[in-house]
Amino acid sequence: MNPIKVGLLGIGTVGGGTFQVLQRNQAEIRGRAGRGIEIAMVADLDVDRARSIVGDACTVVADARQVIANPEIDIVVELIGGYGVARSLVLEAIAAGKHVVTANKALLAVHGSEIFAAARAKGVMVAFEAAVAGGIPIIKALREGLTANRIEWIAGIINGTTNFILSEMRSKGLDFGTVLKEAQRLGYAEADPTFDIEGVDAAHKVTIMSAIAFGIPVQFDQAHVEGITALQATDIQYAQQLGYRIKLLGIARRRDNGIELRVHPTLIPANRLIANVEGAMNAVLVQADAVGTTLYYGKGAGAEPTASAVIADLVDITRLASADPDHRVPHLAFQPDAMNNTPILPMDQVQTSFYLRLRVADQAGVLSRITTILAEHQISIDAVLQRESAEGESQTDLIILTHDTQEGRMNKALAQMQALPTVLAPIVKLRKEELA
Numbered sequence: 001m002n003p004i005k006v007g008l009l010g011i012g013t014v015g016g017g018t019f020q021v022l023q024r025n026q027a028e029i030r031g032r033a034g035r036g037i038e039i040a041m042v043a044d045l046d047v048d049r050a051r052s053i054v055g056d057a058c059t060v061v062a063d064a065r066q067v068i069a070n071p072e073i074d075i076v077v078e079l080i081g082g083y084g085v086a087r088s089l090v091l092e093a094i095a096a097g098k099h100v101v102t103a104n105k106a107l108l109a110v111h112g113s114e115i116f117a118a119a120r121a122k123g124v125m126v127a128f129e130a131a132v133a134g135g136i137p138i139i140k141a142l143r144e145g146l147t148a149n150r151i152e153w154i155a156g157i158i159n160g161t162t163n164f165i166l167s168e169m170r171s172k173g174l175d176f177g178t179v180l181k182e183a184q185r186l187g188y189a190e191a192d193p194t195f196d197i198e199g200v201d202a203a204h205k206v207t208i209m210s211a212i213a214f215g216i217p218v219q220f221d222q223a224h225v226e227g228i229t230a231l232q233a234t235d236i237q238y239a240q241q242l243g244y245r246i247k248l249l250g251i252a253r254r255r256d257n258g259i260e261l262r263v264h265p266t267l268i269p270a271n272r273l274i275a276n277v278e279g280a281m282n283a284v285l286v287q288a289d290a291v292g293t294t295l296y297y298g299k300g301a302g303a304e305p306t307a308s309a310v311i312a313d314l315v316d317i318t319r320l321a322s323a324d325p326d327h328r329v330p331h332l333a334f335q336p337d338a339m340n341n342t343p344i345l346p347m348d349q350v351q352t353s354f355y356l357r358l359r360v361a362d363q364a365g366v367l368s369r370i371t372t373i374l375a376e377h378q379i380s381i382d383a384v385l386q387r388e389s390a391e392g393e394s395q396t397d398l399i400i401l402t403h404d405t406q407e408g409r410m411n412k413a414l415a416q417m418q419a420l421p422t423v424l425a426p427i428v429k430l431r432k433e434e435l436a
Contacts, residue, residue: 003036007067017303127313135305149288160280198227206250348408
């Protein structure tokens with residue numbers, strides 16, 4: 001049987017890794033797919049660099065549309081990134097009857113509904129395992145491995161840059177700015193790290209996972225997104241004293257009245273496995289009714305880990321290309337007519353527990369007044385830590401952990417506490433998840 005012919009749009013880090021792994025493991029991949037998978041054409045603006053990677057193994061062009069127009073190309077792999085030209089090229093490839101593999105989480109989080117609808121209409125597949133958590137097969141697990149389950153929640157460390165920064169801040173006691181510079185020097189952070197450190201990259205990924213888990217449309221614009229730029233080393237150290245670690249989590253949780261979809265720094269008990277994921281590694285925790293809790297761990301980025309996911313998608317498409325489109329695995333796990341419009345909850349309706357740090361005057365009655373305000377708002381306290389002030393100091397830090405409450409209720413209580421003359425600085429509020 002003739003090999004499936006693939007066209008790569010972009011041969012940067014992931015594209016180069018895909019080419020190399022496919023060449024190296026050709027025999028194993030052919031055995032698993034049932035036929036060969038061959039990169040026949042590459043499009044990259046830097047033609048000379050692309051040729052230095054692929055040699056004479058395939059045709060190299062500067063114009064991606066030449067790949068899409070080639071009738072011999074069966075699958076187009078989009079590795080350009082971004083929302084603009086990538087969207088146009090993916091839609092053009094679908095219109096030309098090509099199957100598509102993409103690692104572009106931003107594209108799918110924002111334009112996924114449009115892309116999947118176009119693919120269904122044309123009877124082609126769009127595969128995107130590499131778009132979330134690099135080499136970890138979390139999309140396949142959610143879409144196929146857990147298909148018998150009602151998924152209750154997902155919580156993931158799904159950005160390696162921020163996890164490296166938080167790990168270094170905790171272990172070395174350094175501030176955010178210092179560690180960011182080190183992450184850039186080591187290549188863990190981009191020159192412009194905004195998407196990573198502001199939580200946008202993680203929000204793209206958890207948006208995609210939420211759609212698969214709960215049968216809802218991709219709705220990135222409804223996600224609550226906070227990054228780690230305002231996080232202080234002081235709070236990381238206090239959290240550790242209280243038995244917690246702080247991670248940037250992407251969380252999607254089913255509630256009776258809607259879906260929570262949020263990304264923010266989160267305290268996690270230090271004895272949870274996911275709290276001990278360090279460096280640039282990724283991990284996703286899934287809670288489901290039948291199987292219980294499952295954890296998926298591994299490299300979330302890099303040339304060959306991401307290439308592993310791209311090639312897994314190529315193998316899936318090769319196996320299923322001749323199947324009736326109605327009998328393929330749906331893009332978002334649920335059949336199109338079974339998707340639902342369960343709303344994404346606004347943050348003031350989210351239920352979680354909290355870590356509060358208050359800089360207060362070191363005098364009698366301060367703690368009593370603060371706990372009274374919390375009680376008036378029906379917020380239950382889990383633990384209190386009050387640092388003894390040094391000799392001669394007139395102020396101190398007061399740390400409070402709460403039980404679960406509604407975020408809107410907590411915000412009203414915070415406004416009252418902040419107005420107290422004995423509260424001397426802006427109150428730090430972080431969310432806490434037990435993930436039990």
